[in-house]
Amino acid sequence: MSNRVIYAIYNDDDILMDAVKKTRAAHHHIEEVFTPFPVHGLDKAMGLAPTRLAICAFIYGLCGLSFGTWMMNFIMIQDWPQDIGGKPSFSYIDNMPAFVPIMFEETVFFAAHLMVITFYMRSRLWPFKEAENPDVRTTDDHFLMEVAVNNNEEELISFFEGTGAVEVKVIDKH
Amino acid sequence: MYTFSSKLKTFSFVLMAVGLLGIGYGFLTAPKDIQDVEKILAADAHGSHHEASSESEGAHAVSAEAKVKAEHTEHLTHVLHQLENKPWSALYVACIFFMLLSMGTLVFYAIQQVAQAGWSPVLFRVMQGITAYLPVGSVIFFVFLVLCGLHFNHLFIWLDPEVVAHDKIIANKAGYLNFPFWIVRAAIFLLGWNAYRYFSRKNCLAQDESDDNSFYKKNFNISAMFLVFFIVTESIMSWDWIMSIDPHWSSTLFGWYVFASFFVSGITMIAMVTVYLKSRGYLENVNTSHIHDLAKFMFGISVFWTYLWFSQFMLIWYANIPEEITYFVTRIQVYNLPFFGAVVMNFLFPVLILINTDFKRITWILVMAGIVILLGHYVDFFNMIMPGTVGGSWFIGISEIASVSFFLGLFIFVVFSALTKVPLLPKRNPYIEESKHFHY
Numbered sequence A: 001m002s003n004r005v006i007y008a009i010y011n012d013d014d015i016l017m018d019a020v021k022k023t024r025a026a027h028h029h030i031e032e033v034f035t036p037f038p039v040h041g042l043d044k045a046m047g048l049a050p051t052r053l054a055i056c057a058f059i060y061g062l063c064g065l066s067f068g069t070w071m072m073n074f075i076m077i078q079d080w081p082q083d084i085g086g087k088p089s090f091s092y093i094d095n096m097p098a099f100v101p102i103m104f105e106e107t108v109f110f111a112a113h114l115m116v117i118t119f120y121m122r123s124r125l126w127p128f129k130e131a132e133n134p135d136v137r138t139t140d141d142h143f144l145m146e147v148a149v150n151n152n153e154e155e156l157i158s159f160f161e162g163t164g165a166v167e168v169k170v171i172d173k174h
Numbered sequence B: 001m002y003t004f005s006s007k008l009k010t011f012s013f014v015l016m017a018v019g020l021l022g023i024g025y026g027f028l029t030a031p032k033d034i035q036d037v038e039k040i041l042a043a044d045a046h047g048s049h050h051e052a053s054s055e056s057e058g059a060h061a062v063s064a065e066a067k068v069k070a071e072h073t074e075h076l077t078h079v080l081h082q083l084e085n086k087p088w089s090a091l092y093v094a095c096i097f098f099m100l101l102s103m104g105t106l107v108f109y110a111i112q113q114v115a116q117a118g119w120s121p122v123l124f125r126v127m128q129g130i131t132a133y134l135p136v137g138s139v140i141f142f143v144f145l146v147l148c149g150l151h152f153n154h155l156f157i158w159l160d161p162e163v164v165a166h167d168k169i170i171a172n173k174a175g176y177l178n179f180p181f182w183i184v185r186a187a188i189f190l191l192g193w194n195a196y197r198y199f200s201r202k203n204c205l206a207q208d209e210s211d212d213n214s215f216y217k218k219n220f221n222i223s224a225m226f227l228v229f230f231i232v233t234e235s236i237m238s239w240d241w242i243m244s245i246d247p248h249w250s251s252t253l254f255g256w257y258v259f260a261s262f263f264v265s266g267i268t269m270i271a272m273v274t275v276y277l278k279s280r281g282y283l284e285n286v287n288t289s290h291i292h293d294l295a296k297f298m299f300g301i302s303v304f305w306t307y308l309w310f311s312q313f314m315l316i317w318y319a320n321i322p323e324e325i326t327y328f329v330t331r332i333q334v335y336n337l338p339f340f341g342a343v344v345m346n347f348l349f350p351v352l353i354l355i356n357t358d359f360k361r362i363t364w365i366l367v368m369a370g371i372v373i374l375l376g377h378y379v380d381f382f383n384m385i386m387p388g389t390v391g392g393s394w395f396i397g398i399s400e401i402a403s404v405s406f407f408l409g410l411f412i413f414v415v416f417s418a419l420t421k422v423p424l425l426p427k428r429n430p431y432i433e434e435s436k437h438f439h440y
Helices: A013-025 A042-046 A053-079 A093-122 A153-161 B006-029 B034-043 B064-114 B121-131 B133-149 B161-166 B168-172 B179-209 B214-241 B254-279 B288-319 B322-334 B336-354 B363-389 B398-419 B432-436
Strands: A003-010 A030-034 A143-148 A167-173
Touching: A003 A013, A003 A153, A013 A030, A013 A042, A013 A143, A030 A042, A053 A093, A093 B288, A143 A153, A153 A167, B006 B064, B006 B398, B034 B064, B064 B121, B064 B133, B064 B179, B064 B214, B064 B254, B064 B363, B064 B398, B121 B133, B121 B179, B121 B254, B121 B288, B121 B398, B121 B432, B133 B179, B133 B398, B161 B168, B179 B214, B214 B254, B254 B288, B254 B363, B288 B322, B288 B336, B288 B363, B322 B336, B322 B363, B336 B363
Parallel strands: none
Antiparallel strands: A003 A143, A003 A167, A030 A143
């Protein structure tokens, strides 16, 4: 069974948005849309679920805060509570204002870096990764919608030609 | 056009009446002499009046017995002054809080004009309504300052020639801290701010009826000039009206700190009034995106306030220089709960609740966060003023609550009366169409 898909190519983001809405209304399953730049509202039009990256970042931030707190408490209070310039090292709260800059930076550091790494992993991005451009023009000035074909090739081709596509291709995907 | 609901009007009158009664009660029950104080202290046996000895240096070398008696009398006099100050301070905190709150709104409004913000023009009339309190609040505040100068109270100890004569530190500052200069500065600041408010509103209304954008451009220019004038006067205002309560202490970022406090209160008040008017169906062009933007400002400026609060505290705590640290020693030892409670109310609570995008659009969450922020910044002003005027004799009792109630009632009455005067939607602001369709 060959795995055939349609590549409908557009050269304007407004036409693309209309085409996406029409395709969704006609209940054709959109596999992927490739654009050279972020098209505002495209995710909503495609019906993609909202990202949970911000929730991850919040949790990572809490981890960073805990780490910073634990680290300063262990080093400065538990392990070797020296008198450094008269700073009170009897308990964590006594000397806490001095630790706040570190706690803050750890929070930001963890939240930012772990969120970025999460993003890379979820979007499968890494150095030497093979690029997945279906058509080189999609990084420059063309927009491409990929739709799976299920024995309805003729119908799909005429459908996409009606949506203002500048080019409609049927491709065998391996 | 907005019509002032009779319920809200009655509510504001009740607040004012209750407030006036409570304020009167506070003044009537304040002790008149040290005999009264002795009775109060005896009844209050667990009394926690153990703050550092007063600054007067008039102790004479006498026999031990007489010395103990003199110290007792001195202590009673000290407490008497604090208790006499209490109803005045309560009034002062509420008065300056509401006046500066409408100033915060005015500054936000000026920034929106100058930044040519595309989202906020539908809220301009709400902001102008809130700043309508400014002239009323300024007059009351100015009268209060004059009363201080006429020695009706001892809020500003440097206004007392007796104190200045015995206090070299204050005497050295007399070139700046003297009544005529101080009151003239206050008059100039208040006149300048009110003039901007008056002309900005006038131009905004004239723009509605005009057929070109000249009034809009005029408003742009005066807003830019106002912001320059404001940032200079705001800094001086914070030294004059708040920092000079503790004339032995100084802090360089104090002006910014005070600004952040009333700026976030002003933005929160815009959000509260907007949400109220929206819920009554008066602001058809305001959508959840506008509310969301206001909530983001509440969130962001709350964090900014905390940043300044902590920077001021941590720098002084870290270096621990005796001249400066006393300011925080009093606050931590005598005002522990209000001092740290303000951080919880103004930072922890809003940050945890307003960090969520969806929450920023939910009315009841926003109202709850707004109430906590406004109360928190009242406490913040309380913390700035009370320790220098009433010290250990502080309490949030009838005087304090009544003062807030009176000024809140007055605020509601003035603001919502002003909102009835003009349509709630500016007609021909160049950005009004964009603002109507603002979507985030």
